[in-house]
Amino acid sequence: MTLEVKDLACERGDVRLFSGVSFALGEGELLLVQGPNGSGKTSLLRLVAGLSRPVAGEIRWAGEDVRELRESYARDLLFIGHANAMKDEFTAEENLAVAREMAGRSSSREERAAALERIGLAHRAKLPSRYLSQGQKRRVALARLCLAADTPLWILDEHFAALDARALETVVALVDEHLARGGMAILTTHQEVAITTRLRHVVALG
Amino acid sequence: MFQGLRSIIARDLRLSMRRRGDVLNHLVFFVIVVTLFPLGVGPEPNLMHTMAPGIVWVAALLAAMLSLQRLFASDHADGTLEQMLISAHPLGLIVIGKIIAHWFMSGLPLTLLAPVLGVQFDLPQQALWVLALSLLIGTPVLSLIGAVGAALTLGVRGGGVLLALLVLPLYVPVLIFGAGGVAAVSNGMGAGPHLSLLGAFLALSCVVAPWAACAALRVAYD
Numbered sequence: 001m002t003l004e005v006k007d008l009a010c011e012r013g014d015v016r017l018f019s020g021v022s023f024a025l026g027e028g029e030l031l032l033v034q035g036p037n038g039s040g041k042t043s044l045l046r047l048v049a050g051l052s053r054p055v056a057g058e059i060r061w062a063g064e065d066v067r068e069l070r071e072s073y074a075r076d077l078l079f080i081g082h083a084n085a086m087k088d089e090f091t092a093e094e095n096l097a098v099a100r101e102m103a104g105r106s107s108s109r110e111e112r113a114a115a116l117e118r119i120g121l122a123h124r125a126k127l128p129s130r131y132l133s134q135g136q137k138r139r140v141a142l143a144r145l146c147l148a149a150d151t152p153l154w155i156l157d158e159h160f161a162a163l164d165a166r167a168l169e170t171v172v173a174l175v176d177e178h179l180a181r182g183g184m185a186i187l188t189t190h191q192e193v194a195i196t197t198r199l200r201h202v203v204a205l206g
Numbered sequence: 207m208f209q210g211l212r213s214i215i216a217r218d219l220r221l222s223m224r225r226r227g228d229v230l231n232h233l234v235f236f237v238i239v240v241t242l243f244p245l246g247v248g249p250e251p252n253l254m255h256t257m258a259p260g261i262v263w264v265a266a267l268l269a270a271m272l273s274l275q276r277l278f279a280s281d282h283a284d285g286t287l288e289q290m291l292i293s294a295h296p297l298g299l300i301v302i303g304k305i306i307a308h309w310f311m312s313g314l315p316l317t318l319l320a321p322v323l324g325v326q327f328d329l330p331q332q333a334l335w336v337l338a339l340s341l342l343i344g345t346p347v348l349s350l351i352g353a354v355g356a357a358l359t360l361g362v363r364g365g366g367v368l369l370a371l372l373v374l375p376l377y378v379p380v381l382i383f384g385a386g387g388v389a390a391v392s393n394g395m396g397a398g399p400h401l402s403l404l405g406a407f408l409a410l411s412c413v414v415a416p417w418a419a420c421a422a423l424r425v426a427y428d
Binding site for chain 2: 049050051052053070071074075077079081082083084085086087088089090094098099101102103104105128
């Protein structure tokens with residue numbers, strides 16, 4: 001499976017953020033999207049995730065336009081944006097279960113417990129999420145990565161925000177494992193990430 | 207596919223049970239408004255008879271509208287709605303699931319409460335049945351049309367007022383035929399035509415509303 005992006009352009013209001021962005025991503029490859037604030041990193045990721053419509057250009061998944069693939073593309077995609085997409089009323093464990101259901105995949109209680117254990121939240125699994133700190137909420141959102149071995153394309157926007165060094169290490173390791181088993185990942189970053197893969201592409205915006 | 211529908215309904219209902227205050231708010235509002243009228247107008251039995259269907263229906267309509275903002279706003283605020291747009295389930299299915307869950311938490315309790323409140327207006331038993339039946343057919347229409355309004359006003363400042371302006375005109379036919387059916391029965395006529403028209407509105411909004419709400423949501427995120 002490959003993700004191909006050709007001549008993508010994006011406008012916000014009347015301002016053209018970027019144009020002519022092209023890249024191809026194969027199995028086991030990593031794409032880093034770099035650029036200063038406001039250069040359109042998030043916009044590019046939202047375009048690739050299918051959340052907004054490009055002004056020009058096309059995005060193909062396994063040779064087919066993602067606009068036509070719709071749900072079958074969404075099934076192969078894991079997108080974690082700025083918002084954590086979790087409910088304050090649900091526990092960390094329930095939030096994970098709901099996120100997996102939305103992705104059209106199932107997960108067992110043991111798998112969810114193991115995911116929270118790995119991300120370092122096992123002792124908070126039964127607490128309603130409104131009692132968690134910002135960093136802990138971010139960890140719950142990222143615990144989805146532990147369950148998403150079956151989802152080929154990961155798109156993470158500012159995944160390190162509010163994370164401490166240890167949690168960041170875990171996430172980097174998760175992305176590493178994902179790439180090693182032939183997955184693909186797109187990350188935005190201001191700083192160098194210690195991901196070891198050699199198959200990396202960089203898109204610099206702005 | 208029905209797995210997806212079931213899980214979204216279950217999720218929304220579970221969420222509502224955790225926020226019982228929100229659900230109770232508009233039910234209490236409904237009860238208070240209906241109870242205030244006899245106190246304000248005076249206990250004149252004939253007047254009460256004439257006004258009862260209208261009062262109960264207007265109160266139900268306003269109560270249903272109060273609960274509309276919850277439909278998408280909190281999912282929008284915490285990013286869950288974004289995930290629903292790129293979910294493996296079709297967006298239409300998710301919207302329908304959310305509308306059904308909304309009706310369970312607003313329309314259905316209103317329908318069950320209304321006959322009890324009708325008793326205090328001394329409505330005849332047959333009129334009470336028609337009142338419940340008209341609300342049973344009418345309140346899903348309120349949720350369906352309301353979903354379109356809620357999706358259109360997503361993220362708009364002062365969205366509450368705008369939502370009322372958008373949705374209330376579309377609620378008018380439901381109000382007229384809902385209250386009209388009950389009034390007809392208390393005057394000794396049949397409610398068949400009114401209820402059939404309500405049913406027609408329900409069928410129409412079942413087809414159009416989820417589709418329109420989906421389109422509005424996609425535009426909101428584009």
